Amino acid sequence: METMTDTQLAALSQQGNREAFGVLAGRWDGPLYGFLRRVLGDDELARDACQEALLRAFVKLPSLREPAAFKTWLHTIALNLCRDRGRSGVLRELALDHALADEPPSSDATPFDQAQHDNLSTVLHRVLARLPIEQRSAIVLREFEGFTAREIATMTGVPAATIRSRIFYGLKALRKMLPEYGITPSHLTDGGTVQ
Amino acid sequence: MTDRSIDPWRDTMVAALYGELSDDEMREFEAMLEEDEELRRDWQELLEARAGLQRLAREDEAPSFSFRMPPGPAREEPANVVPLWRWAVASAAGFAAAASIFLVLILAGLRVDRTPDGVLVRFGGTAGEALAASQAVDGSAVPMGRETITRAEFAALADALIGATAARLDELERRQVNSQAEVARALYDALAVQQQRQYDSLTSQIQLALLRGGTDAARVGQGSWNPALEGNRNDTQ
Numbered sequence: 001m002e003t004m005t006d007t008q009l010a011a012l013s014q015q016g017n018r019e020a021f022g023v024l025a026g027r028w029d030g031p032l033y034g035f036l037r038r039v040l041g042d043d044e045l046a047r048d049a050c051q052e053a054l055l056r057a058f059v060k061l062p063s064l065r066e067p068a069a070f071k072t073w074l075h076t077i078a079l080n081l082c083r084d085r086g087r088s089g090v091l092r093e094l095a096l097d098h099a100l101a102d103e104p105p106s107s108d109a110t111p112f113d114q115a116q117h118d119n120l121s122t123v124l125h126r127v128l129a130r131l132p133i134e135q136r137s138a139i140v141l142r143e144f145e146g147f148t149a150r151e152i153a154t155m156t157g158v159p160a161a162t163i164r165s166r167i168f169y170g171l172k173a174l175r176k177m178l179p180e181y182g183i184t185p186s187h188l189t190d191g192g193t194v195q
Numbered sequence: 196m197t198d199r200s201i202d203p204w205r206d207t208m209v210a211a212l213y214g215e216l217s218d219d220e221m222r223e224f225e226a227m228l229e230e231d232e233e234l235r236r237d238w239q240e241l242l243e244a245r246a247g248l249q250r251l252a253r254e255d256e257a258p259s260f261s262f263r264m265p266p267g268p269a270r271e272e273p274a275n276v277v278p279l280w281r282w283a284v285a286s287a288a289g290f291a292a293a294a295s296i297f298l299v300l301i302l303a304g305l306r307v308d309r310t311p312d313g314v315l316v317r318f319g320g321t322a323g324e325a326l327a328a329s330q331a332v333d334g335s336a337v338p339m340g341r342e343t344i345t346r347a348e349f350a351a352l353a354d355a356l357i358g359a360t361a362a363r364l365d366e367l368e369r370r371q372v373n374s375q376a377e378v379a380r381a382l383y384d385a386l387a388v389q390q391q392r393q394y395d396s397l398t399s400q401i402q403l404a405l406l407r408g409g410t411d412a413a414r415v416g417q418g419s420w421n422p423a424l425e426g427n428r429n430d431t432q
Contacts, residue, residue: 018264025262033260044399047260054262124251142213143248149209164209165201171212172237175244188246 010067013058021061024070025054031145032078038140039082041129049085053078075145076155079137086133123181127174135170138163204234212241263391266384282370289363316349 001009001023009027012020032053037046056077064073128136141147141155142163149167153160178184204227210216211224228235304318 022264025264029260029262034255043258047395050260051262055265058265121251121254124247125255128248128251139248143245144252148213148215161200161206164206165199167209168201168205168237168241169199171241171244174247175240178244178247183247185243185246188243188250 006070007068010061010064010070013061014064014067021058025058028071028074029054032074035075035140035145036078036082038125038128038144039079039133039137040085041125041136045085049078049081053081056081072147072151072155075141075147079141079155082133082137120183120187123183127177127181130177131170131173135166135173138166139170139174142167204231205237208234208238208241212245263388266387279374282367282374285370286367289367 001020004012004020004023006024006027009020009024013024029050033046033050036049036053037043040046040049053074057074060077064070128139131139137156138152141152142149147155149160149163152163156163178188204224207216207220207224211221216224228238306315306317308315308317
């Protein structure tokens with residue numbers, strides 16, 4: 001069963017085969033968690049959302065018309081969960097927490113503060129989390145998950161041109177925020193750390 | 196606000212950034228970049244932002260996550276779960292069937308009479324006639340009007356009736372036990388999931404509290420150094 005494709009496993013799962021879904025979920029829980037972590041900007045929220053997304057997938061799988069579209073379908077479920085959490089205000093509270101914890105280091109910063117700010121991946125995560133969720137999700141789906149603008153448009157129900165617009169303005173905003181954290185283009189290209 | 200429209204060249208720019216243009220379209224776009232300085236500046240910004248994301252994709256080590264499959268049969272074995280209403284209907288149907296058979300036997304003339312020798316089961320006729328007939332015949336056969344039944348057949352019928360009733364009662368009892376077991380199992384599973392969630396939530400709160408405690412300690416102590424941060428510190432040098 002481990003050697004089966006996602007399409008085969010999805011088709012078996014649709015017939016009620018729990019083992020097939022277990023293999024399928026084990027194949028996707030990691031990537032889906034990574035996706036949700038980037039969109040939601042919080043590990044714990046992402047963990048809950050990932051569990052819920054896969055549970056929803058398990059329950060709703062019989063309604064999936066094309067098992068070959070499992071990846072897109074699963075990400076659509078996850079994206080809808082992100083929207084739900086966005087509407088509930090959880091993300092706004094989280095963004096406020098991050099903003100408070102994310103002020104640029106002062107001159108009398110402790111080693112801990114400095115270390116936190118010097119970790120480039122952490123900073124890039126923070127910058128990404130500051131984007132509006134529509135721009136953030138479009139960028140993450142395109143950049144990290146490999147979906148085309150047309151596929152993202154289908155998932156989100158907006159025109160592909162709108163998706164490209166979100167990516168354009170999102171990337172521009174992200175680039176504009178980087179200097180606030182002491183990140184220059186050289187840090188991004190030559191593997192250097194933040195000064 | 197996030198859905199401002201962009202001009203066709205910016206639209207093309209995003210497609211170019213992710214390699215979605217044909218060779219001809221790419222050449223046309225590059226020619227446009229040569230002519231338009233503002234377009235070139237936007238292009239450069241997008242390239243730099245994307246370089247940051249690509250670096251994030253390379254270096255980001257997300258904590259692992261494993262999906263917890265819900266315990267117990269959730270969907271594929273609904274036949275084993277007998278709803279209470281179905282059990283009640285089945286029981287009622289069983290009693291109705293038994294009552295119908297009894298009614299048919301009564302209408303057919305089944306009679307059970309007491310005689311000096313015991314009990315007489317027969318179809319039609321009166322007790323006197325049957326008694327006279329039974330006295331006229333020697334042996335184990337008991338004539339009952341035009342129908343007769345031997346004692347052995349009567350015993351066999353009685354055994355069969357008792358056996359069928361016992362089997363039916365066993366079946367009903369087994370279904371009821373299964374139904375109760377399913378309910379108990381579902382309750383147990385729900386409790387287990389709830390307990391796991393509470394445990395996860397508590398663990399994350401403790402970790403968060405410990406992390407915040409560490410931050411405060413570092414701020415207060417100034418000179419104290421957390422060895423766990425040594426790796427991050429080395430990255431900056």
